[in-house]
Amino acid sequence: MKTVTINNQVVPAIGIGTWHMGDDPAIEKQEINAIRAGLNAGAKVIDTAEMYGSGAVETLVGKAIQGYDRDHLYLISKVLPNNIAKTIEDHLDDSLKRLGTDYVDLYLYHWRGGAPLIETVTELERMQIKGKIKAWGVSNFDIDDMTELWDLPIGNKVAANEDLYNLGSRGIEYSLLGWQTDHNVPMIAYSPVGNADSLGANMTGNANVLKVAAAHNATAYQIILAWAIHRPQVLAIPKTAQPEHMTDNVAAMDITLSKAELALLDVAFPAPTRKLPLDIL
Template sequence: MKTVTIDHQVLPAIGIGTWHMGDDSTVESQEIKAIRTGLNAGAKVIDTAEMYGSGAAETLVGKAIQGYNRDHLYLISKVLPNNIAKTIEAHLDASLQRLGADYVDLYLYHWRGGAPLIDTITELERMRIKGKTKAWGVSNFDIDDMSELWNLPIGSKVAANEDLYNLGSRGIEYSLLGWQNRHGVPMIAYSPVGNADSLGANMTRNANVLKVAARHEATPYQIILAWAIHQPQVLAIPKTAQPDHMTDNVAAMNIDLNKEDLALLNAAFPAPTQKQPLDIL
């Protein structure tokens, strides 16, 4: 099973995403079952945000984790840029109340806003010192943002960066992913299997993806997930409301892609040869 280490915690390399979950009360029980299925199958990380359904996803997660040992979970949430200044503690408290938790393990600055970066991370660090988050990080940061952050007095405390990354969207490989590896900053990959609205080719129908899937007796989605975490220190957080799909997602941690597999996938979806704008959903 592949793992990632964030803030000295060794975590399974596939977690549970929750974007667009909690929005429809008619499927709440199914979504809760999906999250619990993932946890029972070996996932530990649940990624959410105050933005997702204006707190509805956090509320759903709070319901799903009732009865679980908090020490066996790794909860990630995010704060919106316009809430980062003097009101950050109130917003984190609201997230904790929805989650039914005393702390989150990782609190992310959801994307960069207009406030000075030093002021932002000072507030995040204050939340860490108060014990309301074990660590803090960023999301939707590109290499220039990360370089600027790293050079700030407490910038090296950043525990992770969360960006869009999948087989069909490899722009971060040109410079950002290598930078993060050299500086020991894990990457959290959101949308690791793409979605209906994103960025080009249908990965699941690609002939090379299907060939690799057949070799491993796996689904195309599992191969795409296995590819996303084949690099060191990448945590993927796919979202699904289907319990059976959740089981498949978690099982993808056990697929080992060999050089021939990777060559086929790289041929179908080549690595970038020049700097590209950061993909954001």
């Protein structure tokens, strides 16, 4: 099983994403069962945010984790840029209440807003000092943002960066991913199998992906996930509301792709040869 180390905690390299969950009350029980299926299969990380469903998804996660040992979970949430200055603690407290816990393991600055970066990380650090978060990080940061952050007095305390990354969206490999590897800043890959769009269908229907999947007696989704975590210190957080699919997602951690298979996937979805704009959903 592949693992990632974040803030000195070792976690499985595939976690549970929750974006777009909680939209339909009719399937709440199914979504809760999906999250639990992931945890029961060996996942520990659950990624959510105050923005998701305006707090509804954090509430959903809170229901799903009832009865689980909190020490065996790794909860990630995110704060909106406008909620950093002065009100961050109130918004964090609201998130903690919805999640039913007194701390989150990793609290991310959801995307960069207009406030000076030093003020933002100072507030995040304050929450860590108070014990309401175990670590802080960022999301949707590109190479220039990360280098600026690193140069701040406490910037090197950043525990992770979460960006869009999958086989069909490899722009961060040109400079950002290598920089984070060199500086030991883990990458959290959101939308690691794409969305329900043409890109996702393009990946799952690709002949090379299907060839590799057949060799492993796996699904196309599992191969795409195995690819997403084949580099060190990359954590993927796929989302699904289907318990069976969630179990399959977690099982992808046990798939090791050969050099020949990685090369075959590179042919279908080449690595970037120049700096590209950061992909953001």
